[in-house]
Amino acid sequence: MKERTTQESEYSKVQKVRDVSAALLNGAFDPLADDRSAAPEDDVPTADQFAVHLIWTGRDAMLPERPYLIRLAGIETTVQITDLSYRVEPDTLEQLAAKTLIEGEIAYCKIALDRAVPFADGNSDDWAGAFALVDKAQKLTVGAGVIDFSLRRATNVVWYDMDVDKAARARTNQQTPCVLWFTGLSGAGKSTIANRVEQKLHAMGKRTYLLDGDNIRHGLSRDLGFTDQDRVENIRRVAEVAKLMADAGLIVMASFISPFRSERVMARSLMSEGEFVEIFVDASLAVCEARDPKLLYKKARAGQLKNFTGIDSAYEPPQNAEIVLNAEDTDPDTLVEQLISYLQTRNYL
Numbered sequence: 001m002k003e004r005t006t007q008e009s010e011y012s013k014v015q016k017v018r019d020v021s022a023a024l025l026n027g028a029f030d031p032l033a034d035d036r037s038a039a040p041e042d043d044v045p046t047a048d049q050f051a052v053h054l055i056w057t058g059r060d061a062m063l064p065e066r067p068y069l070i071r072l073a074g075i076e077t078t079v080q081i082t083d084l085s086y087r088v089e090p091d092t093l094e095q096l097a098a099k100t101l102i103e104g105e106i107a108y109c110k111i112a113l114d115r116a117v118p119f120a121d122g123n124s125d126d127w128a129g130a131f132a133l134v135d136k137a138q139k140l141t142v143g144a145g146v147i148d149f150s151l152r153r154a155t156n157v158v159w160y161d162m163d164v165d166k167a168a169r170a171r172t173n174q175q176t177p178c179v180l181w182f183t184g185l186s187g188a189g190k191s192t193i194a195n196r197v198e199q200k201l202h203a204m205g206k207r208t209y210l211l212d213g214d215n216i217r218h219g220l221s222r223d224l225g226f227t228d229q230d231r232v233e234n235i236r237r238v239a240e241v242a243k244l245m246a247d248a249g250l251i252v253m254a255s256f257i258s259p260f261r262s263e264r265v266m267a268r269s270l271m272s273e274g275e276f277v278e279i280f281v282d283a284s285l286a287v288c289e290a291r292d293p294k295l296l297y298k299k300a301r302a303g304q305l306k307n308f309t310g311i312d313s314a315y316e317p318p319q320n321a322e323i324v325l326n327a328e329d330t331d332p333d334t335l336v337e338q339l340i341s342y343l344q345t346r347n348y349l
Contacts, residue, residue, distance in 0.1 A: 007093060013146065014090050014106055017055045020130045021144035031071040031132050046116040047150035053088070054081075054109050056101035058135065058142030063100055063229045065236045067266045068142065070111070072131035073118050078269070079133070080236075083110035100229050110151065119147055136262065166272075169249030173207045176348045177246040179271055180339075182255040183264060183318060184281035185310050186296055187288035189327045189335075193281060194255040196336045201251060204349065209245050211238055213256040226307040232263055239267035246275055251348070259315045277348075279339065280321040283328045285310045 023029035056062045062081065070079035087098035087107045101107055120128035133143035170177050180197070182190040191212055198210045217224070220237055224230040235258050245252045258264050268276040288310070289297040300308035307313045318324075323342050325335045343349045 010088075010093050013053045013148070014088060014093070016130075016146050017053045017106060017144060018090075020127070020146060021055050021057060023127075024132050024141060024144050029127055029130065031127075031130060032074055032076060045150065046118050048113045048116040049082075049151040050111050050113075050119070051148045051151060052109055052111055052131075052145045053106065053148060054101075054111075054133070054143055054145035055104070055106045056143045057103060058140070059103060060135075060142075061100045061102050061228070062143065063232045065229075065233050066260075066262055067136060067269070069134040069136055069139075070113060070131050071134060072147075073120075075115075075117050076134075077117065078114040078136070080112050081109050082112045085109060099227070108148075109145075119150065136265070166247045166249060169247075173249045175206050175249070175251060177249050177251065178275050178277055178343075178348050179242045179246050179252045179254060179267075180277050180279055180343075181242075181258070181264065181267060182253065182279045182281055183258045183321075184327065185283060185285060185288045185315055186257060186308075187291045187293060188281040188283040189332055190255040190257075190281045192332050193325065193327070193335050193339070194253045196332060197339055198253055200336060200340055201349075206251055206349065207249065208251045208253065210253045210255065211242060211245075216256075226313070228260075228307070228313070231259060231313075235260075235263040235267060239263075239270050242267070243270045246271060257309050257315070259309050259313065261316045261318070264318065277323070277343075278318055278321040280318045280324045281327045281335075282317075282324050287328050 020029065024031075062084075064081045064084050067078050067080055069076055084098055084101070085108045086095040087101065087105055088094070089096060090106055095108075098105075098107060129147035131145055131147070132141050133145070134140065135142050166177060180194070182194050184190050191214075194210055194212070198208050201208045216234070216238060220241065221234045224234050235256065238254060238256060242252045242254050254267075258267070264278060268278070292298055296305060296308065297311065299305045300311040305311075309315050323339060325338065327335065340349070
């Protein structure tokens with residue numbers, strides 16, 4: 001009897017997710033108009049992490065850890081799917097392993113918002129706990145879901161303010177903490193330039209650290225491959241580390257292909273205003289492939305390397321980088337001087 005009740009409950013949740021998606025499509029439900037924050041504060045619980053049932057409706061696959069917008073209870077804020085627990089086969093309720101979702105698939109997930117919001121679980125009134133997911137760049141609805149419950153970690157972890165803060169560390173180091181984020185194709189010269197920039201800064205007495213894409217994959221990201229979802233997670237981890245290092249008062253160099261604009265925007269959003277400097281090391285695919293210092297392009301063309309950026313995985317060049325370095329026909333030392341001059345002019349040094 002208990003098993004039957006559980007199965008009926010699960011069918012009900014799957015059907016509600018479908019109903020929410022249909023209601024969003026035909027305009028019968030608008031989560032931004034469903035303003036539960038207007039209720040007395042004591043009557044409405046708040047949280048920033050939830051377990052949910054979700055249906056994906058976007059043409060592009062859902063990628064865990066990629067930032068999306070969530071519209072819920074009259075609020076729009078940033079959300080990440082932190083754990084795709086399993087995909088649900090809607091007719092049989094079979095739980096299937098999945099790393100991503102494609103259009104029409106339903107899953108049980110954990111999500112994290114960048115702020116606490118008022119909520120009600122899906123067992124309340126018709127649209128309680130219902131939400132929409134929106135692509136941040138295109139502002140298109142890409143998913144719909146219903147909250148099952150808030151996660152305990154959403155309420156029992158409290159930020160502890162330290163007496164020695166970033167400003168104090170910056171004064172001790174006599175420098176302005178920042179993150180210099182080098183992006184570009186493999187072979188463009190990111191690591192070469194970042195390494196020489198660090199040498200210059202070190203000679204000037206600055207406190208620095210260089211995070212390099214290949215080196216990180218020997219440790220912090222050794223469990224990740226090169227699928228789109230793995231690339232998203234890799235950049236999320238690196239961005240969080242860079243944030244901690246900037247908080248320590250350092251000038252941080254991060255040299256990563258970081259092919260997707262969405263993840264570079266996410267990395268920027270973690271830093272304080274003016275702290276993130278995006279540096280596009282600009283060299284065309286043809287030039288990078290001709291250089292091919294690690295013979296990676298040769299292997300990719302031969303089919304020996306899958307998901308290689310520029311060959312069978314996309315690179316989205318920056319649209320508003322703070323500085324663009326012409327790495328096709330300018331020598332690295334000149335590019336280093338250009339970057340040092342930029343940092344000095346804007347009082348980072």
